[in-house]
Amino acid sequence: MTSARDIVPISARLLERLEALGTPRDRVLAHAGLAATTALSTEQFFAFWRAVEEVSPRRDLGLVVGAEASERGYSVASAAALHAADLAGALHTLARYKRLTCPEVVELEVARGEAHVRFHWVLATSEVPRLLVDSTFASFTSLARRGTAGAVAPLRIELARAAGDAALLRERLGCPVAFGAPVDRITFAERALAARFVTADAEAFSRVVPGLEAELVGRSRTRSLRDEVRLVIARKMSSGARPSVDQVARGMHVSARTLQRRLGEERTSYQEQLDAVRRTSARRLLANTDLDPIDIAFLLGFEEPNSFVRAFRGWERTTPTRWRARVARG
Incomplete structure (x- = not known):
């Protein structure tokens, strides 16, 4: 049973897209041992993504769905981030509202001219599935490129897993990829944080934020x-x-x-x-x-x-x- 603080919903649009990419929902659920995709715990969500990897014929599935995330509306946090004024604002928005959809924390560390972004699953008791990591990084690199009209790309991506699919990852993420790192993280030049977003929309942002803030207050009352x-x-x-x-x-x-x-x-x-x-x-x-x-x-x-x-x-x-x-x- 999931708790009020450990609930990860799966977008119906994502499920439809997985079907279109040759990954039937029913087969995934059977492999994961799940009855449905609503109100999943972190570990059930991880089981879902591990099952997707077992069922899917595509090694690039996580990269594909991640790159499409902001356009297809899988995440309210990503949609709000596109309305921010610059990359730093987008990161702040993503970090603040990501917790509305899952117990995942976005962290930014700036040091020696570089900005390191890490996505941390607070309640995880096992490693984050490969396809989920791929999807997360593809989603954020896509958001940065879309927001800046291609002016910003990551310097490198570090993955806490054994080497595999290196050429595919480099091609799709558009930067060098290192394996065997202590943590999964994506690095940009520090100056990229000031890159203006062509998708910025202060009016749309002001309409969205009050509702997100109200929901955030409600969620914080259930935090352990x-x-x-x-x-x-x-x-x-x-x-x-x-x-x-x-x-x-x-x-x-x-x-x-x-x-x-x-x-x-x-x-x-x-x-x-x-x-x-x-x-x-x-x-x-x-x-x-x-x-x-x-x-x-x-x-x-x-x-x-x-x-x-x-x-x-x-x-x-x-x-x-x-x-x-x-x-x-x-």
């Missing part, structure tokens, strides 16, 4: 504290910081004591939420990258590798190296 904690932990990790309870509490504008007390009221603890984020990230990095377990340990915020090995044994009943070998064997 543990979800917010996991998101801040993930952000700290992605920035290279060790996510202590004090750091996370400051990021949430409360004291560490208050945070621990409120988590206790939800029958969990900071350590449980930290372990959940670390476990999911560790499994993804071990399965999809060639990073050494020592490097993964530091990426996850462990002070030394042995602490990571002990924690991983507690999660998976084996060492990181043996777990990776077992997954590689299939």
Whole structure:
């Protein structure tokens, strides 16, 4: 059963398009073990996309539907983003209203003349399906090109998975693609954030925003504290910081004591939420990258590798190296 905060709807237009591209809805549902495509949880949504990959005869399916997303109206957030004044405004709009359709967070980091965009599934307990990642990146690159009339393209895309379909991805996304990265992210030149949108429409934007804001307020009332904690932990990790309870509490504008007390009221603890984020990230990095377990340990915020090995044994009943070998064997 899904919770009020973990609901991912699938657009009827997307289902129709998948049918037209040779991926019948009924076969996908059967492969995914789903009865319907309404009110899916994050993991059910992932199962849907994994089933699409199994059923579809096309390796480029995610790229195709993603590139069409803004024109075909699959996402209200993308539609609103096209009305923004520039790429920075589009990113802000997408980040703000994406949460209305799914528990996915859009994050922007600017450093050394580059703007890095990451799409983070807050409630994921498994890796994001390949076609869903392809669709997300194709959708955003298409939005940037359409909004700027082709003036902006990404510098590169980094994927947290093993190499595959490199030529296809480079052709469709229009930039170099690197594999085995710690996280999935797309990078633009920092100056591209100021690129004006030819699709900007202040009047249309002002008509859409009040309704989106009202819905956002309603959704925020159902948000779980543990979800917010996991998101801040993930952000700290992605920035290279060790996510202590004090750091996370400051990021949430409360004291560490208050945070621990409120988590206790939800029958969990900071350590449980930290372990959940670390476990999911560790499994993804071990399965999809060639990073050494020592490097993964530091990426996850462990002070030394042995602490990571002990924690991983507690999660998976084996060492990181043996777990990776077992997954590689299939």
